[in-house]
Amino acid sequence: MKDTDSSHRTETGPGSTGPYEDPGRAATGAPAESLFGPGSEFHRFFNDPRWALAVVRATVLEAAHPQIGAALADNSSFVVHPWRRLRNTLVSLQRMFGADDATRQREAARLNRLHSRLSGTDATNQPYDAMDPEVRAWVVATLFESSVTMCRLSGQPLDQRTMERLYAEFQAFLAALGDQAGHLPPTLPEFWQYYDRMVTEELQNTQALRIILYKLFEHLPAPPLLAGLPTVWAAGRALAGPVIGTITVASLPEAFRRRAGLPEVPGAQTLMQSAYMAARLARALPDNWVQTENVVGLLQLTPDGDGPYAETLTALRARMKRAGAFLRLITPVPAQQDGTGGTGGAENRRSAHAFFTEVLDQTGDGYLDWPDLAAMAREICSRLDLDEPEETRLYDAYAAWWRELQTALDSDGDGRVSREEYAAAAPAMAGPALIRVAEVLFDVTDADGDQHIDAEEYRALFRRGFGRTVVDAEGRHSRSAFVRDFLSFMSGRERSTPYDPLLTDA
Structure with a gap:
């Protein structure tokens, strides 16, 4: 099979770690536990600003799988509650890749119970089952491949040894869920063949994919931090939504873009590479500015909360409301018709x-x-x-x-x-x-x-x-x-x- 995107992968050769014997033990003899925790490659990526782009890309590739797309369209609240879904996903990944094996086992059991409740048939009567091991393997595959791709697109491709180490960590993640090792290929060369086959033969332009690309980004609801500032949020979203969608489409494998009929926007490749390079440069910011947990926690703040930043947030929102009033004067945004305005008196109803x-x-x-x-x-x-x-x-x-x-x-x-x-x-x-x-x-x-x-x-x-x-x-x-x-x-x-x-x- 022709390699549709071979620039981000390298074959096993001299100086590499070689293929891993199983998802729990590297060829170097490292035990499974060493593939998790603060020393893992995943832990290094988790607080990398580039990983935000990688996760969005991986989500789109997941949604393009017919079974995953059907499950998302029928059961997921990601369109209405994307920030809630993001926080829960990040918390789950932290638990799974943390150093505490008991926490990992408990989270794996929780995920398995959650997935066991997601099954049915889609609008065309095709069955889907979130416990299907091949489906779960594809979810893990998209996270691994998108992590590799984010490094390549930002000008820092992974060396062979690091790439194999990262692949072993994702294999161990799948094994921790109780899935057999065979659902992901044992070696990197075999993985790229598997990935190319999925991209060229299995992925489709699903309803869930279209919702993410053309509805979610352009109609993304405000996070709790900005929920009371519809004008400010709408103005920023009107600019950022199409840009994020264009960047995501441009980063997808070319073979899939052609099969799915996704638009080729002039300058999209340059815009996409610039975004990844900018995210790479953002790594130079102070650690507490780019830590995923801190960023997500900030987005979840509410003005009527009682946390340590409540007073600062209240003052900040007052200034943003004044900015929103100014924006309404110069660029009016249609008023929301969903009845969400106000929280007091008669408006409390x-x-x-x-x-x-x-x-x-x-x-x-x-x-x-x-x-x-x-x-x-x-x-x-x-x-x-x-x-x-x-x-x-x-x-x-x-x-x-x-x-x-x-x-x-x-x-x-x-x-x-x-x-x-x-x-x-x-x-x-x-x-x-x-x-x-x-x-x-x-x-x-x-x-x-x-x-x-x-x-x-x-x-x-x-x-x-x-x-x-x-x-x-x-x-x-x-x-x-x-x-x-x-x-x-x-x-x-x-x-x-x-x-x-x-x-x-x-």
């Missing part, structure tokens, strides 16, 4: 249509169905880092609520609830199954089982401290108050300081 869009429709497809409620359960399980059986209890409670909603709201019998069906029968939301969801949510949040949620447990769920109105005389949140607040939010369509970030933040 949502219309039924706004509540449906902001809270219930987690996947952004315009309907309420099981994947939307599963996305809520998935986010809560991730925040609380639940194990079995608590995780299954929460999913079961949401599943029972979905069955109740179908019975009460699905008037046309199509298996899903439209915005109009919900608005016409919204009071049916507060049924026994929703009460059960609230009770189970309390139970899994109450980690010590003392029938109260203390400050630490509250912060684990909501990522903020107690508000003045939620605690009792002993400084705790009772079961009855917690259930009451949850039901008020989910059925009364009241905006809520803790619950909005939990279920509505992008």
